Amino acid sequence: MDGTTVFLVEDFQPLRDSMANILKLASISCETFSCPTELIESFDPSRSGCLVLDLQLPEMSGLELQRKLSEAGCQLPFLIISGYGEIPDVTMAMRQGAIDFLAKPFTPNIFLERVHESLVKDSAERERRELLASTRAKLDLLSSRENEVLELILEGRLTKQIATQLDISAKTVENHRSNIAKKMNVDSALQLVKLIAEFRMVADRHLR
Numbered sequence: 478m479d480g481t482t483v484f485l486v487e488d489f490q491p492l493r494d495s496m497a498n499i500l501k502l503a504s505i506s507c508e509t510f511s512c513p514t515e516l517i518e519s520f521d522p523s524r525s526g527c528l529v530l531d532l533q534l535p536e537m538s539g540l541e542l543q544r545k546l547s548e549a550g551c552q553l554p555f556l557i558i559s560g561y562g563e564i565p566d567v568t569m570a571m572r573q574g575a576i577d578f579l580a581k582p583f584t585p586n587i588f589l590e591r592v593h594e595s596l597v598k599d600s601a602e603r604e605r606r607e608l609l610a611s612t613r614a615k616l617d618l619l620s621s622r623e624n625e626v627l628e629l630i631l632e633g634r635l636t637k638q639i640a641t642q643l644d645i646s647a648k649t650v651e652n653h654r655s656n657i658a659k660k661m662n663v664d665s666a667l668q669l670v671k672l673i674a675e676f677r678m679v680a681d682r683h684l685r
Contacts, residue, residue, distance in 0.1 A: 527595035532559035
């Protein structure tokens with residue numbers, strides 16, 4: 478996945494270097510950090526990828542670091558690794574949204590599988606956010622009357638039915654339909670319905 482990076486925070490250098498090498502051999506870009514402050518000071522929340530955080534770190538725990546980054550706008554999927562994880566730690570990590578809690582020592586294959594899962598999730602989430610932002614921007618271009626016409630189109634109403642319900646001429650309805658299509662960048666009513674249906678489905682999932 479071009480442009481994606483694994484941000485690895487591990488204070489034990491031999492393990493940090495080993496994990497970085499595993500990622501390098503798998504052609505996965507990686508940036509390593511020995512403590513939370515190093516990542517916090519350089520982190521750009523707009524970058525894509527995932528976080529791999531040791532649970533026991535200097536200054537703060539990996540879970541505390543993830544919360545701090547999240548408060549700063551980071552939405553990256555994350556893995557927690559630990560050689561001393563207790564059940565409450567695992568529970569907290571999963572509640573916080575971790576892809577997985579990996580107990581040391583773990584195999585390279587398991588590590589790479591979880592990293593790949595995290596990167597795929599990040600890519601999918603970015604696509605969803607882009608769809609939401611793009612479609613919202615287009616919908617914001619519609620006038621109040623065009624929104625009324627749009628809702629009736631989504632209900633499956635024909636031009637004459639819309640004209641009757643809104644007490645306007647069929648020609649005016651056709652003009653509104655044409656404007657809606659241009660603003661929404663679609664070529665047909667079917668494309669329009671599919672676009673709005675997908676947008677609302679993604680928006681609904683995003684709010685859960």
